[in-house]
Amino acid sequence: DQQVKQNSPSLSVQEGRISILNCDYTNSMFDYFLWYKKYPAEGPTFLISISSIKDKNEDGRFTVFLNKSAKHLSLHIVPSQPGDSAVYFCAASSNFGNEKLTFGTGTRLTIIP
Amino acid sequence: DGGITQSPKYLFRKEGQNVTLSCEQNLNHDAMYWYRQDPGQGLRLIYYSQIVNDFQKGDIAEGYSVSREKKESFPLTVTSAQKNPTAFYLCASSSRTGGLREQYFGPGTRLTVT
Numbered sequence: 001d002q003q004v005k006q007n008s009p010s011l012s013v014q015e016g017r018i019s020i021l022n023c024d025y026t027n028s029m030f031d032y033f034l035w036y037k038k039y040p041a042e043g044p045t046f047l048i049s050i051s052s053i054k055d056k057n058e059d060g061r062f063t064v065f066l067n068k069s070a071k072h073l074s075l076h077i078v079p080s081q082p083g084d085s086a087v088y089f090c091a092a093s094s095n096f097g098n099e100k101l102t103f104g105t106g107t108r109l110t111i112i113p
Numbered sequence: 114d115g116g117i118t119q120s121p122k123y124l125f126r127k128e129g130q131n132v133t134l135s136c137e138q139n140l141n142h143d144a145m146y147w148y149r150q151d152p153g154q155g156l157r158l159i160y161y162s163q164i165v166n167d168f169q170k171g172d173i174a175e176g177y178s179v180s181r182e183k184k185e186s187f188p189l190t191v192t193s194a195q196k197n198p199t200a201f202y203l204c205a206s207s208s209r210t211g212g213l214r215e216q217y218f219g220p221g222t223r224l225t226v227t
Contacts, residue, residue, distance in 0.1 A: 009153075032214075034215055034216075036218075041201070041221065041223065042220055042221065043203050043218030043219050043220050044156070044203070046216070046217065089155060091156075096214075100161055100171065101146075101158070101216060102158075103148075103155040103156040103157075104155050105154055105155040106155055
């Protein structure tokens with residue numbers, strides 16, 4: 001039972017354009033969502049998070065949007081840079097992060113120079 | 114500087130042997146977690162601990178054991194009962210006070226069992 005789904009295993013985007021990574025969830029108890037970036041053979045690095053009391057959170061080139069009614073969130077990267085090429089994981093938790101995280105299967109983003 | 118360390122980076126064992134993976138953090142975090150990652154899959158939670166001397170099973174705890182005797186340390190033992198132990202193992206920690214609680218990850222240990 002995959003409670004957090006990233007339906008696109010891979011995505012290629014031209015350098016300088018916008019990258020949009022999507023994530024869907026099924027558990028209505030989730031109220032805290034995070035995005036992580038992971039390079040091969042390394043641990044994931046936290047990028048940005050959002051709680052259910054907001055519908056948007058921005059940090060530099062990264063913006064996360066949350067649509068609670070659709071149980072959908074997305075990560076926008078603008079402009080995309082070659083160093084953004086990595087696997088991106090979406091994760092969700094309940095109790096505003098006090099409970100364990102449930103991860104999606106990841107989307108491999110490739111930025112084309 | 115503060116962070117999470119996992120050692121060793123690569124570990125090789127023969128089938129039937131138990132092996133213990135180390136995880137240490139100096140972030141003063143109360144909660145610690147162990148995940149495994151397999152090719153093409155997300156991170157799956159093995160065990161977690163929210164306070165010293167207490168831990169809970171995650172989604173795939175069978176064949177693993179943990180201890181949490183010190184706040185800084187959360188070692189994971191992969192026992193011979195674990196059917197598919199070859200994987201990339203990740204340790205994480207998070208605070209339980211203050212604002213929203215993202216988890217911070219160590220660099221991982223790749224375990225190969227033959």
